[in-house]
Amino acid sequence: MRKINIILTASVLAFALTACGGQKEEQKEKAQVQETATAQQENKQAQMEEMVFEKNGITVKNPYTVASKAGQMSVVYLVIMNSNDQPDTLLSALADTSIVGETQLHIYVQKDGKTGMKRVENIPIPAGETVELKPGGYHIMLMGLKKDINVGDTVNVVLHFKNAGDLEIQAVAREKK
Ligand SMILES: [Cu+2]
Numbered sequence: 001m002r003k004i005n006i007i008l009t010a011s012v013l014a015f016a017l018t019a020c021g022g023q024k025e026e027q028k029e030k031a032q033v034q035e036t037a038t039a040q041q042e043n044k045q046a047q048m049e050e051m052v053f054e055k056n057g058i059t060v061k062n063p064y065t066v067a068s069k070a071g072q073m074s075v076v077y078l079v080i081m082n083s084n085d086q087p088d089t090l091l092s093a094l095a096d097t098s099i100v101g102e103t104q105l106h107i108y109v110q111k112d113g114k115t116g117m118k119r120v121e122n123i124p125i126p127a128g129e130t131v132e133l134k135p136g137g138y139h140i141m142l143m144g145l146k147k148d149i150n151v152g153d154t155v156n157v158v159l160h161f162k163n164a165g166d167l168e169i170q171a172v173a174r175e176k177k
Pocket of ligand 1: 106107117118139140141
């Protein structure tokens with residue numbers, strides 16, 4: 001019994017080796033193509049995570065918005081770096097008016113133990129410093145959405161700086177948490 005088994009295995013193996021000579025090359029190529037595709041996808045993801053916009057010494061990094069429904073609100077968070085030796089000011093923001101009814105600058109505030117928010121005139125960006133618009137702090141409020149914002153959508157927002165001028169950025173929509 002054992003002997004037959006061994007012979008069988010050996011002949012199957014020999015057959016497999018001859019038959020697979022060409023296929024192996026093909027599989028190798030397929031694997032390489034797949035690897036390239038995966039690398040490109042990862043690259044794209046990394047780029048989306050590392051979105052950088054620059055103008056006149058002002059750098060805006062990783063802007064993102066949050067998926068939301070038409071008629072509701074959403075928000076844009078981002079990081080602003082001022083590499084100039086002069087302070088700058090974010091005077092206003094204007095999101096794509098085909099998607100957003102009104103764009104306002106806001107800050108979250110604590111009132112009677114509750115988190116609320118209020119509109120601010122502007123957001124100061126001190127010389128050589130980084131200001132983060134983030135949950136719990138400053139943010140760009142997108143009010144009266146005219147359309148749904150779905151995960152992966154981008155919303156164009158023009159940031160109007162006192163010194164650096166207008167900087168257009170793209171905020172990618174993340175899932176609402
Ligand atoms: Cu707000």
